[in-house]
Amino acid sequence: MVIETDRLDFPALTAGEGPVVVCWHGFPDHPATFGPLAEHLVAAGRRVVAPFLRGHHPATADAMRFADGLTLAADAAAVASALGGPVDVFGHDIGAGMVYRLTALRPELVRRAVTAAVPAPARMPALLTDPAQQQRLFYLWLFQLPGLPEQLLAGDRRLVDYLWSTWSPGLADLGAHRERVHALYGDTALLGNALRIYRGNFDAALRDPELLALAARSELPAEKPILLLAGADDGCVDARWFTEEGLAPGSRVEILPDAGHFLHLERPVEVARLALDWYGQPVST
Template sequence: MEFEHVTFDLPHGTFHALQGGDPDGQPTLVLHGFPDHPPTARPFLAELGRRGRNVVAPWLRGYAPSPTAGPFDMAALTSDVLALIDRWSPGRAVELVGHDWGGAITYDACVTAPERIERAVTLAFPHPLTFISRLTHPAQMRKSWYMGLFQMPGSGWIATARDLAFINRLWRQWSPGFSLDPALKAELHERLRASMPAPLKYYRAMLRPGMLGATRRMSRPITVPMLQLHGANDGCILPQQVDDRHRFAARRALEVVPHVGHFLHLEAPEAIAERIAAWAK
């Protein structure tokens, strides 16, 4: 299934995206995480398209060729997504699928503008307040060590040094046993070099006052139906181990998927797309 490179002129600049699937199908917006971009997910996007979705997957703010200028607080990131929804699917609510940081934006979009989202799926990211509450857990602290590194001056150089060896290390740790196709890996590395250090500024924004506004918003129950999928072998974020049903006021399902890690939709694109399709029926 072919996906074309398209652009959207939004308030923050020209955003680039991949678009394909069923042009008459359910509008589905797929948001990538760190350190990633839409082309690595082509097999997953194609599987969504085969299941009746009209799919758009943008390069998020901070990721070339979309604008790499900030700010990078959650409100700014969410405003890009809502503007894209208004531009691409005016008058029709979308299915929103977000992985990692794209998942964090998905939660925020659901509490900021629930009327624009028909249903949502998050991959490898629990409810943000649930995640924050787990950051003091020793096992999660060990997995999240890189967040502290990214606060340091020069961390952009560290991330890109020696042919992005640091980024490659994160991929290996986060999805053990998974290897990205060499051509896709080379394309990702090229885009990340063009983007740095902007992707790291997401993490720096976490410690700034703007994050307090997102925390207050996320205290409101989510009224959008939501499916949460998490890889059992995730080496970045622990599968959810606490009961947070009170954070959801609509239909919600939580599934831990065996034999996959943090990049679960890349490791098992058909299986993850099928879980989403089955839940959405």
């Protein structure tokens, strides 16, 4: 399906019928990895919509002028509105950051929110200045270098495989998902867009000036409670960073044992159970 919005038309994978759950992916990932989770959400009477991030599909490859978190949050708001919001949302990795900002800036578009594998924005300054966590985030610093990451990843996707294996050490076999992820980041235009998101954290030229006035408010605790899910064995973000600090009152943190960064793929039954319990009884639409 293609979700037509006033910002961009977003290609998306969909399944099921009923009240919508919008699932936003991260890096290095593909919306199809929500498949196992979607099976359980669909069985519970939900319609799952998993859009490709801006610039992560050939149809939007040329639509990445700006790549900051506010741009992505505005995209999430546009999609939620186009789908008749308020909607339930699930954000993983980069998608989690989108959901935090969406819920802070446009709470009327969010019914209930679940984030996975990334702490609340309030935790990020301390996280980014912690030496042990800096080592885990080596890829973020690597991606700031001009030209080198493009060269490394265009030649092969061993770095992508390394990130998957170290972030989710218990995930032994990706099956067809590995091919999908390799194909996405093997496209030089899409790879460049993914790198721009990481560079947008530090490069002001990649930030949309029309959205800058929203920056401070987007970092505040979301106005609605959030369920934050994390894996105890996450090799990207240490589990100690996943706390309720920076989350709205009534929020909850669940750290899953024997799970890593890609917990929606590793533990889809448990993640679906937690998400559905948080979303509550579907409301007919």
